[in-house]
Amino acid sequence: MLLNKKTTHILLLSAALTWSTAVPAFADDGSTPSASVLSMGSAPSLGEVKVTDSSYFELKNVTILPEKGSKTVTFTVSVHNEGSSDLLFIDYWPRLKTKSGNQISVRVLPQDKDKNRITPKSVQDISFYATVNDTTNLTDLIFEFIKWDFSQPNFERSIGEIAVPDDYTVVTPKDDSHIIDMDGTEIKTTIKKVLLTKNDKNYTPTVVLKMENVGNRSAAVPSYQYLIRTSEGYMYPLDAKNVKDLTINPQVDKEVQLTGSVPIEVSREGWQLVITQNAADLKLNLPIAYFELPQVTDPDTVDTGKEYEFSNKEGTYTSKLLSFQRLPMEDQDILSANLMLLNKGSDSLPLPDLTGYFMLDDKVKVEAKLIQTDKVIGLPSGGSANYQFIGKMPYTYQFSTVKLVLQEKKGENEAEDLLEFLHRSELLNMTFLNVGETYKNMNIGRNTSYAVRDVKTYSGDTADIFTVQLEATNLEKRYTDVTKLVAQFKTFDGDVYPAAVSEIKNKITPGGKALLILSSTLPKGFPTSNMSAMIGEAVTDNKFSASADTPDAYVNAAGFWLPQENYQVKDKLADIDLLPYTLSISKINTWLDSEKLKLTFNYELTKNLLMETNTEGRKLVIGLEDESGNKTFMKEFDFKDFDIVDSTTSDASKDTKIRLGKRDGFVIEEQDRDLIYHLETLKTYKLSVYDSYQGQKKLLASQKIDWFSTTD
Secondary structure, three states, rough: OOHHHHHHHHHHHHHHHHHOOOOHHHHHOOOOOOOOOOOOOOOOOOEEEEEEEEEEEEEEEEEEEEEOEEEEEEEEEEEEEOOOOEHHHHHHEEEEEEOOOOOOOOEEHHHHOOEEEEEOEEEEEEEEEEHHHHHHHHHHEEEEEEOOOOOOOOOOOEEEEEOOOOOOEEEEEEEEEEEEEOOOOOEEEEEEEEEEEOOOEEEEEEEEEEEEEEOOOOOOOEEEEEEEOOOOOOOOEEEEEEOOOOEEEEOOOOEEEEEEEEOOOOOOOOEEEEEEEEOOOOOEEEEEEEOOOOOOOOOOOOOOOOOEEEOOOOOEEEEEEEEEEEEEEEEEEEEEOOOOOOOOOOOEOOOOOOOEEEEEEOOEEEEEEEOOOOOOEOOOOOOOOEEEEEEEEEEOOOOOOOEEEEEEEEEEEEEEEEEEEEEHHHHHOOEOOOOOEEEEEOOOOOOEEEEEEEEEEEOOEEEEEEEEEEEEEOOOOEOOOOOOOEEEOOOOOOEEEEEEEEOOOEEOOOEEEEEEEEEEEOOOOOOOOEEEEEEEEEEOEEEOOOOOOOOOEEEEEEEEEOOOOOOOOEEEOOOOEOOOEHHHHEEEEEEEOEEEEEEEEEEEEOOOEEEOOOOEEEEEEEEEEEEEOOEEEEEEEEEEHHOOOOOEEEEEEEOOOOOEEEEEEEEEEEEEEOHHHHHHHEEEEEEEEEEEEEEEEEEOOOOOOOOOOOOO
């Protein structure tokens, strides 16, 4: 067969498109377009590469973001076409390599995958991303631009390189601004000020970020993630206020308050604000901007932590405002002030009859209800008692300062002012615990610690159930009931979803634990990778809620940044985590006759006996799926049966429930008169274990097994 020159070029082009890992990203990089347009920052230009006499590539916006075990590099190529004809970018490609010669795969961002034809006298920005190992720095990188050239042995020709210089930085200096491209509109971002409070465990920074629209059309602020990066490289997430559906009109600026928690052991020097955006389809966080933080602004009109005295006919009391919080609650916000009374005298004091109210900006009065959170009846010498003042207001109402006016009742409708505590709205922050940290609620008679153990998403056909497994530890010296909680989930852009909390009916031993499940039904496929959980002690009618009460408020609130969910599916059915249980399955075998299929196996089910939990709605699901589709079935086992000893039969081998302990030769039977006729096509099957919650499932383990063989 003879090939002409034109045919040869077509075949070479086909081969290049097949072999190259770069060009297919324009046609199909294996991802679907992101739901929202990804932003790009404005890192400095690193240089230009000449393409033709009248066109060139400009490399800019080169940034890097540390991830778990890797780093994400993003960059933009501005294609300048100053010629008189179209320039086709598909004829070119950027390559990325390290100075030591390692090649790194580059992909185009989904939103730019169709940008190819650059018309005359125009400029087109095309942005890319790459993943490098966690030891690679920006200054290790070289960007090479190539043109596809089928006269060359490898079908490509280098047209220029740009190396990242050693003094290159992506950090915006303090007091300077940074331009962020929000879907084609330029937003100038500046750190306006930084406030800082601390306790014995953590710093609580508040960063006020100013965003100014310098473009000519409105811009919707995407669901960014904001983080503090320390000089050691540690990253701590920040909670953003008032960013839900935030749109900035042209020549208008908005301020965003960002608050988080940084361990007090970490150095305060060299902190940076990092802005990222989650590309859910790429399963990556992309860097947007870095800011050097300015000096901390000394807060004024803040009385938290200061001691003040007042006296009545009973004696002298010392008071201290421990915290002031603004908390979400359905369609309202709660103002919550935590006040401590101390007796520094030598004689015992009775508890005064306190009341009070809030004043917003010295103009708007908000009624406050009083809750005594400690179980005490008086103040011995050196003793203390905690109080919570709670008020409610529209969640949309904005103010600058809030004042708690503390009063003592003198009659049925009379009260005497004792003290005023002043606070700034910017510092009305909930404590947020970083991943792995424990929250201790140290109220007399209710001492409890809380820690997130795991997060799980149970998938359904039309919706998902998102859950957080929260471990509560009794720090009291007596058996106690588990405190009733109010729980909510919050997304990075401010959406708040109420969460149900499983009820623990048994009292908890001193030092004992309870596993609480916080759950909420979310739209199918809802992104949960950067959510936080908020909890507080439930209040009903000015007192702590009993198990049957419906909460109307909550106090002593704390937030938890959640760990990344583990989506890895074990390929062996051993040590499967069903907290507080662990399941292992072995010696799996199948048996078939003309009537039924038998699945037999040995199992061992263990439990953490020091952890109380509510297993209502939880089921273990074991599923079998033939690789050729001949047979599929699932069998459910209720968690509530795990701890029950079967007394209905003397023959344990006939027990059809899974129980705690070891069991050999457990049998699951499935009636099927047709399967035997497919015997020749029965090669392998998958046996899978699911954790099911309220009818939705999460796959935990799946093992491929040969039909009619016995596993180890």
